[in-house]
Amino acid sequence: MSVKKEGSYVSPFRALKQLVKKPHTVQIPKVVKPPAERYRGFHTNNLEVCIGCGNCSRVCPDNAIKMVPFPEYARKEPGSMPLRPQVDYGRCCFCALCVEVCPTGSLQMVRTFTHVDEKKDSFVFIPDSKVVHETPDFVLDTKNLRRK
């Protein structure tokens, strides 16, 4: 045990040596720290592979996923429905339960997590194969942080 009973008035001043050390913080946006491989950000959905079963909507704990009609995807295979998930990112908690229960594996999550807009409707959209803002998934979208 290195805790002493009486303590010292001098020992805290040894912390001053930290002043000559490098800081632990990074300067965003000059330095971009990529999120981890497993980071849970926005969704992508392969609309051709998706069968519109609605499992993602049923398992969502926040009621963030609504199945919306997509008549162009009406197919005759059993279990296939002309519906596709629409995600409300004002409600989504990024738990990824929807991704876990997707039977086709079409619904996935990418590492992009930044979206800034003054219109609230822009936070509700139908995920497709493109990543939001069409940026690579490991770069912070600093351009969109500035107001247009």
Added chain:
Amino acid sequence: MSQTKTIDLFFGPQHPGITGNFSVRVTVDGDTVVKAQVIPGFLHRGFEKLMEMRHWIQGPALICRICVPDPDHSETGYATAVERLAGIEVPERGRYIRSLMLEMSRLSAYLFYFGGYAGSIGLYTVGQWGVGDRDYILDLFEELTGARVYHIFNFPGGPRWDTPPGFEDKVDKLMDFLEKRLKEFDKLYFNNRVFIKRARGTAPMTKAYAQKMEVTGPNARATGWAIDVRKDDPYAAYPDLDFDIITQKEGDNYARVIQRRMEFEQSIDLIRQITRKLRKMPRGNVRVTPNPLHWKIPPGEAYGAVESSKGELGYYVVSDGGIGPYRMQARGPSISHGVQVYEEMVVGQRVADVAALMFSLDVCPPDIDR
């Protein structure tokens, strides 16, 4: 003889000396507190009722929000209760990953705690160091779970995924770093005479009082009461790990802080035991969960408790055979520490110690309100 005039002072909810959205009205006579009344309720979100509307699998996405600095214990407490109810046996590797997460969560909560108490007595550097070092733990959480604060990872049946390749080495490297940092913290904080003079002898609690008021966790162990859910009602991988219950004697602010500092060292040792074991185990099998959308649990009731960084955190779950809990009740440590105990212990203390006592008891207002 004329009566002294007393003044009512409001601490919180917007006050740096309060641990969150919480308020205390103290009546002071000069510099001494003569009466205190806590005002909780600013964070009431109705978790217990909300759980009744959810599937068994949806619980962890909600209840991790009960205690923000230490969310993994909430998830695991609920998961343990549901596993006992459903008779599920978590695979060995899953149990070890769960314990690894819980100890990492304890470390990050204690780093917050060190900074919180030090800030309340004017030693602000400790808080900056604590939050900075905590971020390295959050980086590892991000790698393991995909999220930094609310991990939503410990489901009934086991943790969600196996560890990524090389994760154990990264954890060991971080433990070496934290052990080195703990020596720096000793110099700056735990051996700081300003801290010792302010904390020693302030608001002492006896073992008998702790037992009467249902005080648990490090606050109880600081009085000399050897109580620990990890030993008394083992869960996850704790039955296989080698550790002793650490206790102090005095039960004052100093003992409560030093108790956590000693447990910080113990957690580092536990994490090293876990990573050693994880390296030897076959990878892959970590979780057993039936189809989450059609998962029904037979009628019954069960209680699962975990030793969180604040004390015993338990979940009582009742099933009527449906797809979600019929009733869920949480037993949090902060309701006894922050309401009953705090109101009594703060009487007789100086105004300067109102915030210090709250931080030393490690009160978590979201856990009080729920």
